[in-house]
Amino acid sequence: MNFKKNTEDKIGIIFFLIGLIYLLIMTYIGLTNLGVWYDEIYSMGISNLPLNEMFSLGTKDVHPLLYYLIFKVFIKLFGILNIVNLTLIGKVVSLIPFYLITLLSFTKVKKNFGILTAGLFTFCINSMPQLMLYGVELRMYSWALFFITASFIYFIEITKNSNLKNWAILTILTICSAYTHYFASITSFIIYFILLIYIILNNKKMFKNWIISAIIAVLSFIPWLFIVLGQFSEIQGNYWINSINIDTIISYFYFVISPAEIFIKGNELLNPTILGTIFIIAIIILIAFNLKDKNEKIMNNFGIIAILIFILVPLIGIIASINSPVFHHRYMIPALGCFWLGFSILLTKAYNKKEIFIPIIVLILVISIIGTINFIDIEENDVKATIQQNNSLQNIIGSGNVIFYDKFPLYFEQSTYYLPDNHHLSFDSDMGITIKNALTDPGIRGEIANGSKVYYVDGGKSNYQECIDAGLVLEKVNVNLTEKDINEYKIYEIKIDK
Helix, strand or coil: CCHHHHHHHHHHHHHHHHHHHHHHHHHHHHHHCCCCCHHHHHHHHHHCCCHHHHHHHHCCCCCCCHHHHHHHHHHHHHHHCCCCCHHHHHHHHHHHHHHHHHHHHHHHHHHHHCHHHHHHHHHHHHHCCCHHHHHCCCCCHHHHHHHHHHHHHHHHHHHHCCCHHHHHHHHHHHHHHHCCCHHHHHHHHHHHHHHHHHHHHHCHHHHHHHHHHHHHHHHHHHHHHHHHHHHHHHHCCCCCCCCCCHHHHHHHHHHHHCCCCCCCCCCCCCCCCHHHHHHHHHHHHHHHHHHCCCCCCHHHCHHHHHHHHHHHHHHHHHHHCCCCCCCCHHHHHHHHHHHHHHHHHHHHHCCCCHHHHHHHHHHHHHHHHHHHHHHHHHHHHHHHHHHHHHHHHHHHCCCCCEEEECCHHHHHHHHHHHCCCCEEEECCCCHHHHHHHHCCCHHHHHHHHCCCCEEEEECCCCCHHHHHHCCCEEEECCCCCCHHHHHHCEEEEEECCC
C-alpha cells in the first residue's frame, strides 16, 4: 500500500469536506440575511420586467443580459411554487454556480489532478476572500465565475482529449461568458489565446478545431456587438470608476488575498494587511518552487497557466483604463476560479516540500476563518441597513404619493423596491420647469386632490436651486437614511396650494 499517497488523498478528502461546510455556511447566511443594495435592486427590477422592457432597459446598461434572463427563468419557476420573494430567489440564483463549480471539482478536477487538488480547490473556491460575498450577491459575477472556471477546466480536458464534445462545451461556455460580463469575455479571449499557444507548441492537429470554435464564438456575439459599442460610447470618459493609480493597484492585490473587511460597492480602496502580505509572499514562493522544476514545460504546467490567465485580466483592465477608467475590483471575480484552481494545483505539487506546504495550509485556514466571520458581519450589517432605509422611507413617505427624481438609479431603486406603491417620475434636465409643468397634469392634479403628497428626490445633481427658481416651495424631509444614502440624495416635500 502506498501510505504516502493514501495520506495525501485523506488530506484532500478532509479539505473537500471543509469546503462543503463553507459552502453550506455561505448558503445559510445568504438565505437568512436578505439585505440588498442598489445594484442588487436593479437586478431584481430588470429581471422582473417583461422581456421587451428588459431588453430596452438592459441595452442602456453596461452589462450583457444573460444573467438577467437566468434570474427571470428562476422567478418564473419559483412563481409556480408560489414563492415571490425576489431577494430570496436572487440569492438562490447566485449560489447555484458555486454548487456547479464544486461538482466540477469533485469530477473533472479530481480526474485530472487527484483528490488533494480537488479538495484544496473546493475549499478555496468556497472560502477564500470575496468569494462568499459574491456567492450571495444578486449580480452576474458568480455565473461569470462558473462559466470561466468551467471554460478553463474544459481547456484542460481538450489538451487531454480533443473530441467534439469537449470543444462544443468550451464553445458554449465561452458564448455564455461573453453574454454574462464583458471582463468574462476578455478572460475567455485570454483562455483561447493561451490554448492557441499550447496547440502550436504541442499538438498542431487541434488547430482546425480551435479555428472552428473561435469563429462560432465570435459570430455568436456579433448580434450584440453594436449594442456594446453604443454602451461604451455612452460611458466613455463619464464612467463612475475613479482613475486608477498605485493605491488602486495595491488594493487589487489585497482584494484577492486578504480577508474582506468591507464589501466594495464604489471606489473604496483596501489597505495592505499583514495577513495579506504574508500570503502574497507565500504565493510567490509557491510559484518559484514550481518554476524550478526543469522537467516540466511551462505550457504543460496548468497551475502556472491558470494563474497567468488571472494576472492578465487586471493587467488588461488597467491598460484599458489609461484614458477612461473602466476596470473595478469586482471585475476580477470571474477569473478567480482560474486563480484558485492554479493555486491548488501548485500547492499539491509542493506536497512533499513540507516547509512550504504546511505553512500555506495553515495560512489559508486562518484566512478562511477570518474571512467567514467578516462575511457574516457584512451580511448582517447589510440587512440592518436595508431594514433601516425601508422603515424610514415607509414611515415618512409611505404609499399613494407622487415622487419626482432627477437621477434614474434612485427612481429605479425606490419605484421597484422601497416605495413601489407610489407614482414615480424621473427626469434628467430642467427639473424646476419640468416638475412645475408635470404638476399641471390632470392625472397628477387628481391624485393631489385625493390626498396625495408630492416629493422631490434630489440625487445630488444640484437641481435644488432650479426648483426654487421655478417657484416650487420645497421643505426638506428628515429621513433616517444610511450614511452613504444621506450623502447621495435628499428628499423634499413640494408644498402644493390645493
